[in-house]
Amino acid sequence: MDKFVFIFGPQAVGKMTVGEELAKMTDLKLFHNHMAIEMLEPLYGFTPEMWRLTSLIRNEIFDSFANSDAYGLIFTKVWNLSSEKENEGIERLFQKFESKGCDVYFVELEADTEERLQRNRSSHRLEQKPTKRNTAKSEKNLLSTAESLRLNTEKGEIKRPNYIRINNTFMSAEDVAKQVKKQFNL
Numbered sequence: 001m002d003k004f005v006f007i008f009g010p011q012a013v014g015k016m017t018v019g020e021e022l023a024k025m026t027d028l029k030l031f032h033n034h035m036a037i038e039m040l041e042p043l044y045g046f047t048p049e050m051w052r053l054t055s056l057i058r059n060e061i062f063d064s065f066a067n068s069d070a071y072g073l074i075f076t077k078v079w080n081l082s083s084e085k086e087n088e089g090i091e092r093l094f095q096k097f098e099s100k101g102c103d104v105y106f107v108e109l110e111a112d113t114e115e116r117l118q119r120n121r122s123s124h125r126l127e128q129k130p131t132k133r134n135t136a137k138s139e140k141n142l143l144s145t146a147e148s149l150r151l152n153t154e155k156g157e158i159k160r161p162n163y164i165r166i167n168n169t170f171m172s173a174e175d176v177a178k179q180v181k182k183q184f185n186l
Contacts, residue, residue: 001065003028003072003186004097006090008079009109010151011142012120014168014176015076016128018109021177026186027071031061033078034129041131062093066100072186081157082150105184106163109176110152115169116142 005028007015016032023030036054044050065073075093080086094104111119119125120142121135132138145151153165164183168176180186 001068001070001072001097001100001102003105003184004066004094004102005072005074005105005107005180005184005186006094007074007076007107007109009111010116010146011078011138012116012125013109013111014119014173015078015109017124017173018107018168018176018180019074019076021173022074022180022186025177025181028074028186029065029070029072030074030076031058031065032074032076032128034131038128038130046131062096066097066102072102078145078151080149080151081153104160104162105180105186106158106160107180108153108158108163108165110165110167111169113143113146 005019005022007019007022009015016030016034019030019032022028036057037050040050040053040057044053062073062075079090097104117139120132120138126133126135162184164180166176166179
């Protein structure tokens with residue numbers, strides 16, 4: 001595999017939708033964070049076993065892609081930057097791909113909270129992510145994590161060359177994907 005594109009940012013910022021648009025314009029494949037969650041949650045609920053299996057499935061897919069001839073993979077995730085454990089896991093993920101000679105690209109999205117609350121209720125999001133259909137619960141989580149967790153980086157925090165931060169409050173997912181494609185020559 002040649003390229004690993006990591007799209008991160010807070011809930012309902014547009015990671016999956018930007019990933020979908022980027023996949024349409026490139027030969028990259030999209031593996032958004034909720035693909036494994038939505039498969040397992042109906043069976044296990046949000047339990048430790050569900051999270052264990054989610055991690056196992058993701059890692060198997062990452063290993064398979066890292067060892068494949070595929071052009072590349074897009075992965076989307078809310079990255080809790082305030083968690084040392086999560087930061088270490090993300091670093092291991094990058095090393096998995098870099099050790100195979102893949103270029104790793106960081107796409108950080110940010111948007112105003114009011115815009116994210118609107119996107120949280122979008123039909124496409126709710127169609128793709130059944131666990132978000134209880135919008136009162138997901139909105140409460142969106143607002144509480146905005147207060148308690150750090151879901152966007154601080155200026156200069158990511159020092160890697162293949163990094164872009166985009167405030168997409170007033171941008172379409174297609175325009176964001178075009179900017180990412182152009183920035184990284186994907």
